[in-house]
Amino acid sequence: MTGGVGGVPAVRAFIRSKRRRPSSWSDRYAMLFGLVLVGATVAQPVSAAIAAAARQADPSRMGAGIVLLALAYLCLLGLARMFGPVALPAADAAWMVLSPLPRRGVLGKSAGILLAVSLTAGLVLGLAAFAVFGAGDQVVWRLAAALLLGVSATAGGMATAVLAQSSQPWDSWLTLTMAAAATVAALAALLEAGPGRQLLTAVAAAPASASAALAGLAAATAALLVRLAWRSLDRIPTRTLLAASTRVGHVATATVSMDPGALTWIAEDNHWRGRALRSRPWPALPAPLALAWQDWRRLARRPRRAAALLATAVLPAVAAQAGGGLAPPVTVLVTVAGGLAVAATAASGARRDGDNPSLARLLGVDRRAALAARAVLPALLVASWLTLALGGLLAAGALTGGPWWLFGPLAAPALAAGALRAARRRPIDHSMPVIDTPGGAIPTGPALWALTGVDLAALGTLPLVVALVFQPGALGGFLVAQAVTGAAVLAGYLIRAAR
């Protein structure tokens, strides 16, 4: 079959006819009603955000806001590169890519989805940029320019990512764009802290015509990139497409089967599958530490990841700076959840042993001793991260005076225990009942799965949480309580877990 005889639309129509019944009026009504409902839900907060943003920018928050904007853009491009971005469902990848059908037709639907995602992300980014830079005059023009700039940035970035799939030079351009976003974030952080703040103020005070011109230029560039990306769909190598589709397929399967733990395996295996390594001698350590050394070696082999992880410790302070302080619940959330996430990155060995214990059995190391040894690295990492994060919040004025940073090492054992518990949890039990509550139905299986590990972390960091909420003048008692609670939670977990 070729593009001229029926082509991709005919194949898709045939597949649709076999797969499901045609859309009824009821389906269309439900879709329209859903869209109206989403619109009505989003309209109020968006209009409130626009009204709040329609003011002069606050120079003291602008740098932090730009940092967050640049990091969000960096994340978008990073995700696009990680997942393809052009990918197909598994069945399409298996049959339609390896057929004589015109490639652009096969990939057109995926490209359309990417464009829609880019436009949505661009609108959000533009709105956020409008909130950061403010609008002293000509609110409508500045808002339109910000939205156009946001959409152009995301659409252009996504188009570059698509081009990078078929061309090495474009891949270099994508790397350059990501490096530029990281540089903007770093520069904004530097300028915000020093006398360079005036420069940021000057950027915000630029006339609306200059913003419009910049937005126009960005839109033209993005349109050109989108056009080039559309033309490049024919040239994306089959192997690249199949690899991206497999990755997306794994993620989709993990999502549909509600087994998010599988995602960490997939990401980890994908990373190492493509790496060339050189073996290094194993250190002579006692058996449990020799086993746990695997997590240390893995961390040492990804130094950029480790550095990026530690760098995220400044994000709570940046968010506090951008928002003019953080509400106590938000401070609790970013510090405790952030700490738990950091600890979880160093628990891959425990995750493997929990999901498939055959290698652990073959090694024959005492479970409790192995788990205790595996807790050392997450505890050290989270101690460093939390110390930096709390120190940053103190420096940003989000916390009142006192040695807050001491909570870092003292809360670390509890967060390490929470991360190990989360890493070793069993898959979601979908046979558990769904409880109807006034707030909606709660599926207990996924809820319990999500809370496993978080429960221990919350319990073990209770003194820190209480201190963050009430911000007492003297921290001594809370620090002592945290030291005792942290150590007790880790010890209790190790005793119970090894049974």
Next chain:
Amino acid sequence: MPESIVMVSDVRVTLGGNPVLSGVGLAASKGEIVAVIGANGTGKSTLLRCIAGLQSLDAGRLDVLGGPPDDDAAFWRDVAMVGDEPAWYPGLTVREHLEMMRAVHDSPRLEVPAVLAMFDLAARADATPLNLSTGQRQRLSLAMALLRPSRLLLLDEPERGLDANFRRRLGTILLEYAEAGGTVVMATHDPLLAEDTSARQIVLAA
């Protein structure tokens, strides 16, 4: 009288309402190789899981190394099992997996370079297990089990994915293990491996 390592008598196991093992018996002494053979679905793997303490019995008696098997570190210090492919640790090479095994055991049977040569893995020593072929990964599993000291080796279809040459070499490796005083109980579909190792054959029928 040779030391009894495994003693299984009149074991019955039912899985999902289906009888998998019914009245099965098996004995293995020190230095002996026992091959459990039979068609698919006759319960060979289930029997090995019972011996490893990973499957509870409905009836019957089971002694391994002088007592009931228990899934704890003390038991696994004496028993090495190779069944389905293990989950390899991320970010480690083939050599590093073997060195880790060497590091957690005070007196290994073999040194890492010798194991790499014996299992034809020297050329792939710097590869991650994910980048090996199915047969090479099986060789790595066997190498991990045979590098460490053990008194009992449980192998579930050790020939899986191996080429004919290496199957023969595996027979020699297992014979050497048994001559050194180890006991091997393996479920296999390969009559040549059973013959090469002079294994006592236990036939399971559906």
